[in-house]
Structure formats: structure tokens, C-alpha cells
Amino acid sequence: MPFSSILQFIVSGVTVGATYGLTALGFTMIYNTTGIINFAQGEFVMLGGMLAVFSMKWGGLPLPVAVPLSVLLVTAVGVGVDRLTIRPMRGRPTVSLVIVTIGVAILLRGGAMLLFGKDTHSLPPFSEGPAIPIGGAALLPQSIWVLGITLAVLVAMKLFFDRTITGKAMLACACDRKAASLMGINVDVMVTVSFAFSALVGALGGVILAPITLTAYDVGILLGLKGFAACILGGLGNPFGAVAGGLIIGVLESLGAGFLSSGYKDAIAFVILLALLFLRPSGLFGKASADRV
Amino acid sequence: MLRVKNLQVHYGMIHALRSVSVHVKEKEIVALIGGNGAGKTSLLTAVSGLIRTTSGEVALDGSDVTKEKADRIVRKGIAHVPEGRHVFKPLSVEDNLLLGAYHRFTWRTASVIRGEIERVYALFPVLGERRKQPAGTLSGGEQQMLVIGRALLSHPKVLLLDEPSMGLAPKVIREIFEHVARLRAERGMTILLVEQNARAALSIADRGYVLETGRVVLQGSSEELLANRDVQRAYLGRDAER
Numbered sequence: 047m048p049f050s051s052i053l054q055f056i057v058s059g060v061t062v063g064a065t066y067g068l069t070a071l072g073f074t075m076i077y078n079t080t081g082i083i084n085f086a087q088g089e090f091v092m093l094g095g096m097l098a099v100f101s102m103k104w105g106g107l108p109l110p111v112a113v114p115l116s117v118l119l120v121t122a123v124g125v126g127v128d129r130l131t132i133r134p135m136r137g138r139p140t141v142s143l144v145i146v147t148i149g150v151a152i153l154l155r156g157g158a159m160l161l162f163g164k165d166t167h168s169l170p171p172f173s174e175g176p177a178i179p180i181g182g183a184a185l186l187p188q189s190i191w192v193l194g195i196t197l198a199v200l201v202a203m204k205l206f207f208d209r210t211i212t213g214k215a216m217l218a219c220a221c222d223r224k225a226a227s228l229m230g231i232n233v234d235v236m237v238t239v240s241f242a243f244s245a246l247v248g249a250l251g252g253v254i255l256a257p258i259t260l261t262a263y264d265v266g267i268l269l270g271l272k273g274f275a276a277c278i279l280g281g282l283g284n285p286f287g288a289v290a291g292g293l294i295i296g297v298l299e300s301l302g303a304g305f306l307s308s309g310y311k312d313a314i315a316f317v318i319l320l321a322l323l324f325l326r327p328s329g330l331f332g333k334a335s336a337d338r339v
Numbered sequence: 340m341l342r343v344k345n346l347q348v349h350y351g352m353i354h355a356l357r358s359v360s361v362h363v364k365e366k367e368i369v370a371l372i373g374g375n376g377a378g379k380t381s382l383l384t385a386v387s388g389l390i391r392t393t394s395g396e397v398a399l400d401g402s403d404v405t406k407e408k409a410d411r412i413v414r415k416g417i418a419h420v421p422e423g424r425h426v427f428k429p430l431s432v433e434d435n436l437l438l439g440a441y442h443r444f445t446w447r448t449a450s451v452i453r454g455e456i457e458r459v460y461a462l463f464p465v466l467g468e469r470r471k472q473p474a475g476t477l478s479g480g481e482q483q484m485l486v487i488g489r490a491l492l493s494h495p496k497v498l499l500l501d502e503p504s505m506g507l508a509p510k511v512i513r514e515i516f517e518h519v520a521r522l523r524a525e526r527g528m529t530i531l532l533v534e535q536n537a538r539a540a541l542s543i544a545d546r547g548y549v550l551e552t553g554r555v556v557l558q559g560s561s562e563e564l565l566a567n568r569d570v571q572r573a574y575l576g577r578d579a580e581r
Contacts, residue, residue, distance in 0.1 A: 211444045214434050218427045224389060225425035230413040230442030230493065 050182025063296015069273025088270020094252025124245020281329025428475030
């Protein structure tokens with residue numbers, strides 16, 4: 047196999063991996079505030095792509111309007127999910143809340159199917175122009191968008207949790223709600239904000255991925271699970287690890303599809319997930335948690 | 340300064356507080372003593388807004404805060420150091436202290452708050468040595484100092500301390516109580532202290548209340564309570580016959 051093909055696999059793997067990373071960042075946001083794994087995260091990604099497609103198709107909006115509109119709408123959906131399903135369950139065990147998010151995922155997926163149908167759709171690329179050749183491989187302009195936005199979101203989120211008091215207050219909500227409210231932190235508001243942010247990040251992933259891979263009502267399942275795998279790989283709660291995990295899975299998947307068979311593509315993420323849960327449950331970059339009681 | 344009047348609290352069918360009235364004057368240390376399930380913790384959590392009250396009134400400086408939520412009550416000036424310490428384990432010691440000042444943190448107050456954190460380190464030097472460490476790695480006594488420091492950073496008018504001695508070695512308990520006494524002596528802090536360790540609590544308090552099954556059964560100055568035969572028998576572990 048020529049080197050240029052290998053390079054091509056890596057380039058497209060990094061692109062797809064970056065969107066897994068974005069999905070994983072969405073998981074991280076909610077996990078860091080609530081301790082919940084939000085299994086509707088993939089549906090936020092799906093909705094991002096689908097709403098952009100249909101606001102162009104039905105609303106006749108141009109792409110530069112459709113994309114921010116879709117991201118905004120999905121952010122509102124994220125707020126709605128929190129207010130309608132998570133807040134009424136306040137105080138219940140985390141496991142119950144995780145199961146609620148699975149229900150929300152099924153609801154959103156079903157709703158999207160009824161509203162938009164079962165066809166697959168695509169968005170036009172964000173910027174025109176020929177693919178950029180690098181060492182025999184072709185880098186699509188859209189890939190640069192994907193990588194740039196992922197990097198920007200990563201840096202923003204890292205700074206948010208490390209440097210701002212609001213970010214630290216969100217972390218405090220996840221580790222001890224009671225103590226957080228005694229600090230004057232309005233935990234309900236923080237949880238809503240985390241859902242809004244993570245829906246926003248998910249939708250961004252959805253709209254930037256849609257021009258490269260196709261989108262349909264059911265792409266959220268696989269994207270969500272792979273984003274989750276990326277989170278586990280990088281160590282839950284760590285934004286840097288989430289993106290690194292996404293990139294690793296994306297590249298391995300792409301190489302696997304190239305060298306073995308594209309039929310195994312989706313299996314690779316889950317083989318990694320299982321292997322990791324057995325061997326290193328705290329993730330590649332996660333610290334084993336240690337505390338005294 | 341803090342006045343609790345006829346407070347009633349129910350947990351489902353359980354009547355945890357039956358018309359309890361207590362008050363704490365400015366710069367006073369008041370101890371609430373009593374056995375397990377007497378309602379001491381219920382009283383503090385009701386005052387700080389963590390649990391709902393059935394009836395009664397909690398007033399701070401004359402203004403009613405009974406129906407406020409916990410995150411509003413801190414802003415009014417009641418800081419609650421809960422039982423079991425509740426540090427934010429994965430966050431650093433410094434971040435824990437910073438979050439104590441959460442409700443008054445803006446870019447303008449940031450440098451003032453940094454200075455106050457340094458003052459907490461001066462008060463508890465061990466916290467300064469471990470400022471970058473995750474709070475969960477501190478010992479029990481250090482965690483207790485951390486949560487007291489964290490509460491001070493909210494600029495409270497009244498400090499509610501729930502079982503600061505819980506699970507600590509006698510030497511550490513003495514140290515913690517010395518710190519509590521110094522908070523009043525040096526900073527003029529007003530403190531409502533809940534303790535199982537009645538002798539230690541009354542030794543630093545001006546007055547005390549004895550709670551039994553959700554009622555105040557006895558109240559008086561610390562000397563009176565320490566000399567009271569019922570208190571001695573029930574809470575100080577001294578045989579009344581001697």
C-alpha cells in the first residue's frame with residue numbers, strides 16, 4: 047500500500063476524529079457539572095446537521111445563516127432537555143438520570159425521523175475551493191474547518207474549567223451539590239448552562255461534519271457512542287483527553303477501514319472501548335482517583 | 340443577630356423539629372448539644388435553607404430568610420459548614436477557598452479575595468503548604484480547617500458549624516476548637532456550634548441549648564449547663580451520684 051494512501055487515511059481519520067472529539071467535549075461538559083453521562087449527546091450532533099439541512103431546504107436560508115440558526119436551535123433543545131427531563135428528577139441517583147438521557151435520545155431520534163424522514167442528506171461545504179494536496183493525500187477545506195473549530199472549542203473549554211470561577215463552580219456542582227449551593231452557587235442554573243453548552247458543542251460538530259459525511263435521523267447513535275468511547279479513552283472529565291481520544295479513535299478507525307475492510311470500521315471504536323474498560327478504566331490521560339474519607 | 344422562632348421541620352412522617360426557638364447574639368458562641376437524632380443538624384440545615392421548614396421563622400438581623408433557598412441565604416450572611424465537611428475533593432485547596440467567595444467574586448474583587456485567601460493561609464498554615472493539592476487528599480483535621488476557611492471567605496455574619504470534631508483525634512479536636520474560639524476573639528465572629536462533644540463545645544461557648552427529640556429541653560449559660568446534673572449524666576459522661 048503506497049504511503050500516500052496511508053497519509054490519506056490519517057487525514058480523513060483526523061477529520062472524523064475531531065468531530066468525535068467535539069461530541070466527547072459535549073459529554074465532558076455535562077459530566078463535569080452533574081456526573082451524568084448524557085446519552086442524548088449524539089442526538090444533539092444529529093440535530094445540528096439535520097436542522098441546518100432543513101432550514102436551507104425548507105426555509106430557503108443560505109448556509110451562513112442556516113448554520114448558526116441550527117446551532118442556536120439545538121442549544122435551546124439542550125435547555126429544554128434539562129428543564130423538562132433532568133430538573134424534575136433532581137436529587138435522584140445518577141444512574142436514573144443517565145437512563146432518562148437514553149429515553150431523551152430515543153425521543154429526539156424518533157421525532158427527527160417523523161419530521162425529516164429517513165433519507166440521508168448533505169450540507170454544502172463551508173468554503174469553496176479545491177482539496178489541498180499534502181504529500182500525495184488530499185485535505186478538504188472542510189477538514190480545516192473541522193479541525194479549527196474543534197481546537198477552538200477545546201481551548202475555550204480548557205480555559206473555562208481551569209481559569210474561571212464559573213467553570214470551577216460547575217465542577218463543584220458535580221462533586222457536591224449540597225456544598226455547592228452552600229457556596230451561593232445556583233446548582234439548577236449551572237446544570238442548565240452545562241446542557242446548553244454541550245448541546246451547542248454537539249450541534250457545532252453536527253454541522254461541520256455534515257458536508258463530509260452524510261447526515262440522517264439516526265447518525266446520532268454511532269456518533270454518540272464513539273464520542274463516549276473517546277471520552278473513556280481520554281479519561282472522563284478531561285477536555286484535552288476527550289479530543290485526543292476522539293482523534294485516536296478516528297485515525298484507528300480510518301486505518302482499520304483502509305487496511306482490513308470498511309465493514310470493520312464501526313467495530314474498532316467499540317473494541318477500543320471494551321479493551322480500555324478492562325485494562326485502564328481511568329483512561330489514557332485520566333488520573334486514578336484517590337481520596338481520603 | 341440570628342433568631343429562630345417556633346421552627347418546625349418534617350421529613351415525611353417524621354417530626355424532626357417541634358417548635359424550636361433559639362437565638363444567637365452578635366459575637367456570641369452558642370452551642371447546641373444533644374444526642375443522635377435530637378434535631379441539631381436539622382436545625383442548622385433548616386436555617387441555611389438546605390431543607391424546607393414546615394412553619395416558624397428564621398431571621399437574620401431582623402430580616403426574614405425562612406423561605407429563601409440555600410444559595411441566596413449565603414449571600415445574606417449565613418455560612419454553614421456542614422456535617423461531614425463536604426470539601427470539593429478533586430479541586431485544589433486554593434480552588435475550594437476561592438469557591439467560598441463565589442457569590443462576591445467579580446474581576447474587581449478578585450485581588451481582594453486573593454488577599455483574603457492568603458489570610459486564611461496565615462490562619463491555617465498547613466492549608467498554605469498544600470494549596471495546590473486536591474482537597475480530597477487532606478487529612479480529616481485539615482479538611483475541617485479548609486471548610487471553616489472556605490466559609491469565612493463568604494464574609495458571613497453568622498457561622499454555623501456542624502460537628503467540627505467528628506471523626507478527629509482528640510489532639511486535632513482541641514486544635515479545631517482553639518481555632519473556633521479565636522475566630523470570635525480575633526475577628527468578632529458570631530457562631531452557632533452543633534456538637535456531640537458537649538464538654539468541648541460548652542468550654543468555648545457563652546451559652547448553650549440542649550435538644551432532645553426535636554425540642555429544646557434546657558438552655559442557659561455554659562457554666563450553668565456544665566454544672567447541671569441532667570446534662571452531666573446524659574452528655575458529659577459523669578455519674579450524677581458522685
